[in-house]
Amino acid sequence: MSIRDEQKEQRRQLIIDKAIELFAKKGYADTKIGDIAKAADMSVGLMFHYFESKEELFAEIVRSGATATNTPLNMNFENPFDYFEGFLKMLLKYACEQPKVLYLFVIMSQIQCGGVPESVKEIAAQTNQIDQSAEIIEAGQKYGYFREGDPYLLAFSFWSSIQGIMTHLAFNHQLIENGRIPEADWILDIIRGEKR
Amino acid sequence: MSIRDEQKEQRRQLIIDKAIELFAKKGYADTKIGDIAKAADMSVGLMFHYFESKEELFAEIVRSGATATNTPLNMNFENPFDYFEGFLKMLLKYACEQPKVLYLFVIMSQIQCGGVPESVKEIAAQTNQIDQSAEIIEAGQKYGYFREGDPYLLAFSFWSSIQGIMTHLAFNHQLIENGRIPEADWILDIIRGEKR
């Protein structure tokens, strides 16, 4: 790759990093291209040299967010409850090691909000954690791995709590600066069944 | 009140009702004045005869939402955990009796989203359930009424779950058409301490 290509790549990455921070803090609708340009210290017009549109920039971020929030999925588990337990632990570890992941998590949790283009909502819908979790919970309830109740609501509650933690950590960075991974086992009690 | 005043009031209420439904379904940013006008079967221009602006219409709805979601607060309780238990039960009963409350709940949960004017966020901030609950939880943890853990996160999780239920009910009306109030005691386990 030529020097110019490398610099272009770095510049793109700079824009993406600044955009991630702004989108996480203010949401898609309230983050103006001008805000991102200012944060990346360049003119508004130049943004369009690097990205086709605000929507496409956001879409790229959401794609990487979908990957990041699914990363812990590549793991083995004995039973479905252990799967959630392992997922949660890995997620927290991963997020604390790479604070950018925290921002991505916040962004992913905002996608169903107003002002977000339909095309981006579709990207996120493909990796919808809640629906996937609800299926696993429904199947596991028969064996007592999970408590009784509407599987969708249990999954929703579980993921909302994770998002709450992630958002909390994202904007209270001092909580993880010592490298300790926050305690969050209580989240598992939301779904825990009597066999667990 | 004159006939005209009454009709004006009814027309305002019609707009508000249609707007509540649309705001709940699509969010503030994605609901255009034209959408509301169409739903209320009137011209866009006429909307401004009844409401100063889209923002003011929304603000009025949010104000009524703040009242509605706080209504169950007027009650007695023995200890702080019972307070949450009673609140939850009353809320569910109230919401199922008046389905409009469900929409208001959905709207209240969207206010921190992007595209919502600052002035409206401030209205909602005044009745912030999470912060209020966090204080109660923190105080009650000393006596074992609530589980250990970050009080803010516990409160966040508790309220997220309630919002999940409310949203679920709002858009799956058949779940309450038989008049039965849905079972949701598991939400209390999120915050329950060993003394409860």
Place this chain on the structure above:
DNA sequence: TATAATATTGAATATAAATTCAATGAATTT
């Protein structure tokens, strides 16, 4: 019925933000 007040419309205007573009500067290649 005549007059005044209010309701309603559709077209014109305002606004804010994204996007395009022509011109310029800087770097790379020949």
Place this chain on the structure above:
DNA sequence: AAATTCATTGAATTTATATTCAATATTATA
């Protein structure tokens, strides 16, 4: 160093909506 390609800017354009307004219809009051 001349020519070519890419980076950058700031100003002009577009676009999508909210908002205003002059004109008209409807209803209430005298």
